[in-house]
Amino acid sequence: MNVVETTARKDARDATDEPVADVMRGIGVEAKKAAKALATASSETKNAGLDKAARAIRASADAILAANADDMVEGEQSGLSKPLLNRLRLNPDRVEAMARGLEEIAQLPDPVGAVMDAWERPNGLHISRVRVPLGVIGIIYESRPNVTADAGALCLKSGNAAILRGGSESFRSSRAIAEALGEGLAAAALPRTAIQLVPTRDRAAVAAMLDMPDAIDVIVPRGGRGLVERVMTESKVPLFLHLEGVCHTYVDGAADPEIARRVTVNAKMRRPEICGATETLLVDRRLSDTLLPVLVDDLISAGCEVRGDDVVQSADSRAVAASDADWDTEYLDAVIAVRVVDGLDGALAHIDAHNSQHTEAIITEDADAARRFTDEVQSAIVMVNASTQFADGGEFGMGAEIGISTGKLHARGPVGVEQLTTFKYVVRGTGQSRP
Numbered sequence: 448m449n450v451v452e453t454t455a456r457k458d459a460r461d462a463t464d465e466p467v468a469d470v471m472r473g474i475g476v477e478a479k480k481a482a483k484a485l486a487t488a489s490s491e492t493k494n495a496g497l498d499k500a501a502r503a504i505r506a507s508a509d510a511i512l513a514a515n516a517d518d519m520v521e522g523e524q525s526g527l528s529k530p531l532l533n534r535l536r537l538n539p540d541r542v543e544a545m546a547r548g549l550e551e552i553a554q555l556p557d558p559v560g561a562v563m564d565a566w567e568r569p570n571g572l573h574i575s576r577v578r579v580p581l582g583v584i585g586i587i588y589e590s591r592p593n594v595t596a597d598a599g600a601l602c603l604k605s606g607n608a609a610i611l612r613g614g615s616e617s618f619r620s621s622r623a624i625a626e627a628l629g630e631g632l633a634a635a636a637l638p639r640t641a642i643q644l645v646p647t648r649d650r651a652a653v654a655a656m657l658d659m660p661d662a663i664d665v666i667v668p669r670g671g672r673g674l675v676e677r678v679m680t681e682s683k684v685p686l687f688l689h690l691e692g693v694c695h696t697y698v699d700g701a702a703d704p705e706i707a708r709r710v711t712v713n714a715k716m717r718r719p720e721i722c723g724a725t726e727t728l729l730v731d732r733r734l735s736d737t738l739l740p741v742l743v744d745d746l747i748s749a750g751c752e753v754r755g756d757d758v759v760q761s762a763d764s765r766a767v768a769a770s771d772a773d774w775d776t777e778y779l780d781a782v783i784a785v786r787v788v789d790g791l792d793g794a795l796a797h798i799d800a801h802n803s804q805h806t807e808a809i810i811t812e813d814a815d816a817a818r819r820f821t822d823e824v825q826s827a828i829v830m831v832n833a834s835t836q837f838a839d840g841g842e843f844g845m846g847a848e849i850g851i852s853t854g855k856l857h858a859r860g861p862v863g864v865e866q867l868t869t870f871k872y873v874v875r876g877t878g879q880s881r882p
Contacts, residue, residue, distance in 0.1 A: 467647060467649050467651040467652050467655060468651070468655050470645075470646065470647065470652070471645070471652055471655035471656060471659065472655075472659075472662075474610055474643050474645065475583070475610070475659050475661070475662025475663065476662065477638075477640040477643065478583045478608040478609075478610050478640060478641075478643060478662060478663075479582075479583060479608070479662055480638070480640065481608040481638040481640040481641040482580065482582045482583050482606075482607060482608040482641075484637070484638055484641070485580065485603065485606045485607065485608060485637070485638075485641055486559070486579070486580050486582075486606050488606065488637065490557040490559075492635055492636070492637065493553075493557070493603055493604055493606070493635075493637075494553040494554075494604075495634075495635040496603060496631050496632050496634075496635035496637045496641075497549045497550065497552055497553035497600055497603060497604065497631065498549070498550060498553050498631075499630070499631035499632075499634040499635050500549050500596075500599075500600070500627060500628045500630070500631025500632065501546040501547070501549040501550045501553075501631070502546075502631070503627040503628070503630040503631045503634075504542065504545055504546040504549065504596065504624070504627045504628075505542075505543070505546050506627075507623060507626070507627040507630075508539065508542045508543075510623050511537065511542055511620065511623040511624055511627070512537060512538070512539070512542065513623075514619035514620050514622065514623040515535070515536070515537040515592065515617075515619070515620040515623075517619050518535060518592075518616060518617055518618065518619050518620050519532065519535060519536060521616070522535055522616050525616075527616060528780070529780065530719065530720035530778075530779040530780045531590050531616070531720075531779075533718075533720045534590040534591045534720050534721075535590050535591070535592065535616055535617055535620070537592060537593070537620060541593060544593070545593050545596040545597075545624070548593075548596060548597060548600065548841070548846065548847050549596060549600045549631075551841075551846045551847070552600045552601060552604050552846040552847055552864070553604070554846075555604060555845075555846045555863075555864055557604070557864075558578045558604075558605055558864050558865045558867075558868045559578055559579065559580060559605065559606040559868065560577060560578065560579075561577070561578045562575050562576070562577055563575075563576040563577065563578060563870055564576045570879055571876065571877055571879060572874055572875070572876050572879055573874070573875045573876075574872060574873070574874050574875075575872070575873045575875075576870050576871075576872055576873075577870060577871055577872075577873050578865075578868040578869075578870050579606075579868060579869060579870060579871050580605055580606035580607045580867070580868055580869075581605075581607050581664045581665055581867055581868060581869055582607060582608070582664035582665075583607065583608045583609075583610065583662060583663050583664050584598075584602050584607045584608070584609050584610070584663070584664065584665055584666075584667065584849075584867065585609075585610045585611075585612070585656050585659075585663040585665070585666040585667070585684065586598045586602075586609060586610070586611050586612070586666070586667045586669065586849060587612045587653060587656065587666065587667070587668045587669065587670065587674065587678065588611075588612070588613055588614060588668075588669040588670055588850075589613075589614035589616070589617075589669070589670035589671060589674060590614050590616060590617055590670075591617065592613065592617040592620035592621045592624060593624075594611075594613070594669065594849075595611055595613055595620075595621040595624040595625055595628070595644065596624050596628065597847040597848065597849065598611060598667075598849050599611060599625070599628050599642040600628075600846075600847065601846070601847055601848070601849055601862075601863060601864055601867060602641075602642065602849075602867060603632075603637075603641060603642065604846075604864045605864040605865075605867035605868050606868070607664075607867055608640070608641050608642070608643075609641070609642045609643065610643050610645065610656065610663060611625065611642065611643065611644045611645065612644075612645040612652055612653060612656060613644065613645075614670070615648040618648050621644055622644060622646075625642065625643075625644035628642050629642065653677075653678075654681065656684070657678060657681045657682040657683060657684060658681075658683055659683075659684065660683045660684050663684050664684070664685070665684065665685045665686065665687060666678065666682055666684045666685070666686050666687075667686070667687045667689065667849050667850050667852075667862065668686065668688070668689060669689050669849070669850040671691065672691050672777075675688065675689065675691070686854070687849070687850065687852045687854065687857070687858050687862055687866075688852060688853055688854040689722075689850035689851055689852060689853060691722070691777040691803050691805070692721075692722030692723060692724070692726070692777055692803060692805040692806065692838075692851070693726050693727065693775060693776070693777050693801060693802055693803040693805065694714075694722075694723060694724065694725050694726055694727075694802075694803075694805050694806045694807060694808075694835045694838070695725065695726070695727045695728075695729060695794075695797070695798050695801075695802060695807045695808070695835075696710070696711055696714050696725045696727075696728050696729070696807075696808045696809075696810065696835060697729040697730075697731075697788075697791075697794040697798070697807070697808070697809045697810065697820070698711065698728070698729070698730045698731060698734065698738065698742065698810045699731050699790075699791060699794075699809055699810060699811035699813060699816050700731035700732075700733035700734060700790065700811075701811045701812045701813035701816060702731075702734075702738070702810040702811050702812065703810070703812055703832075704737075704738050704741070706810060706832055707738060707742065707810045708738075708741060708742060708745055710808070710810055710832065710833065710834050711725070711728060711742055711745065711746070711810070712745050712746060712749050713834040713836060714808065714834040714835045714836055715728070715746060715749075715751055715781075715783050716746070716749045716750070716751055716781065717834070717836045718836065719751075719778070719779065719780055719781045719782075720779045720780065721779075721836070722777070722779075722805065722838070722851060723805070723806055723835050723836050723837070723838035723839060723851070724778075724779070724835065724836060725783065725808070725834075725835045726776065726777055726778055726783065726784065727773075727774060727783070727784045727785070727786065727797075727801070728742065728746075728783055728784070728785045728786075729785075729786055729787075729788050729793075729794045729797055729798075730742065730759075730785065730786070730787050730788070731787075731788065731790055731791075731794075732758075732787050732788065732789055732790065732793075733790070735758055735762065735787055736762075739758070739759070739762050739787065740762040740763055742785075743755070743759060743762055743763040743765075743766055743785065744763060746783060746785075747763065747765050747766075749781075750781050751781045751782065751783055752767070752781060752782045752783070753765070753766040753767070753783055753785055754766065754767050754768065754769040754770075754773050754782065754783070754784050754785070755767075755768070755769055755784070755785040755786065756769060756785070756786050756787060758787040759785045759786070759787060766785065769784050769785070769786070774786070774797070774800075774801045775801050777803070791816050791819060791820065794809075794820075795819075795820070795823055795824065798824060798826075799825075802824075802826055803826075803853060804825060804826045804827055804853040805826055805827060805828065805838065805851055805853050806826060806827070806828040806829075806830065806835045806838040806851070807820075807824050807826045807828075807829055807830070807835070808829075808830035808831070808832075808833060808834070808835050809821075809830070809831055809832075810832055811831070811832070817831045817832075826853075827851060827852065827853050827859045827860040828851070828860050828861075838851060838860075838861070839861065840861035840862070840863045843860075843861050843863075845861055845863030845864070845865075846863060846864065847863065848861040848862055848863050849862045849863075849867070850862050852866070857869075
């Protein structure tokens with residue numbers, strides 16, 4: 448047994464020898480207490496916690512990077528794929544980005560207490576709809592340790608306690624980040640238990656979270672299809688669903704060629720491992736002999752494997768044949784499926800059959816085509832002449848996000864501070880009695 452294996456087994460036991468179910472019940476009890484404190488915490492106090500946590504992240508950068516280096520060694524030895532390793536990897540710039548993200552979230556308007564609407568009834572009753580925290584939010588995520596900072600900060604800003612269950616591959620990194628967040632909370636006189644990281648890699652912890660409706664108000668699963676489907680099947684707690692990102696870019700016959708080339712390569716290759724990366728490129732048949740070969744060459748020249756239909760393979764012999772499964776695959780890698788379609792109708796039919804309701808884009812100068820696309824595509828995010836890589840809470844001006852919700856209830860699209868609240872009605876009277 449090598450040193451990494453020994454460390455991994457030790458870390459899997461972690462800081463307690465208690466049964467996992469008992470540990471999780473204790474975390475749930477503390478989270479409920481912390482949620483009560485956060486629900487009435489002032490904006491100034493929450494912002495101070497975020498700012499101090501940002502300072503702690505910077506001060507702990509060496510420790511965070513050392514923990515991440517250990518995770519990377521173990522990930523490489525266990526055979527993690529290149530995309531997952533890219534998601535896992537931290538460097539000084541990414542640590543600094545985490546710290547800046549906390550400061551940006553601190554600068555956002557506080558949603559708690561905001562009056563969404565107000566009106567007065569003929570009988571003199573004054574009714575208002577007011578934003579309030581959800582309570583305790585459980586986040587189950589894989590690979591990306593920066594989610595620890597983003598999710599914890601968004602929950603804090605919106606007045607919610609957070610229970611974070613990071614991926615086993617990022618366990619040490621997430622633990623180092625969570626410790627820094629805890630320092631920030633304590634420095635602002637907020638309970639450390641407002642942001643708790645599950646202290647074990649035992650998968651029983653996930654099962655326990657899914658069976659804690661008395662302690663957790665909503666769960667956000669953020670990971671691959673296997674994780675999300677398990678959560679959907681087993682959870683007794685309400686969910687913000689984030690399924691896979693089978694995102695499409697459709698290049699219409701009326702597209703500006705230079706915009707199409709620039710956006711297509713960026714949508715796939717800027718960071719192919721993120722959920723907003725385009726996985727399928729659809730091209731209008733009118734462009735088969737003109738723009739299609741150029742787009743395929745651009746992608747291959749950028750290091751992307753192209754899997755295409757017969758027309759695509761005829762346009763460039765380097766393209767390999769796409770299988771039926773390719774149209775439903777989230778690659779999270781430098782691989783793209785390309786299909787030629789019969790105009791906008793063909794694109795809409797393909798998207799309707801194969802999308803995951805995450806993000807779809809159209810490249811066109813035809814205003815009517817753009818309008819039809821935005822009206823008829825049912826995904827959470829629909830873009831016109833822009834890269835699907837903008838499907839991100841930070842890019843939407845929301846500071847950060849816990850995930851992209853692909854469901855249709857409560858929250859949809861990037862889940863930021865506002866989406867982590869619900870509301871209640873406050874009714875004020877002067878002694879009215881109902882006849």
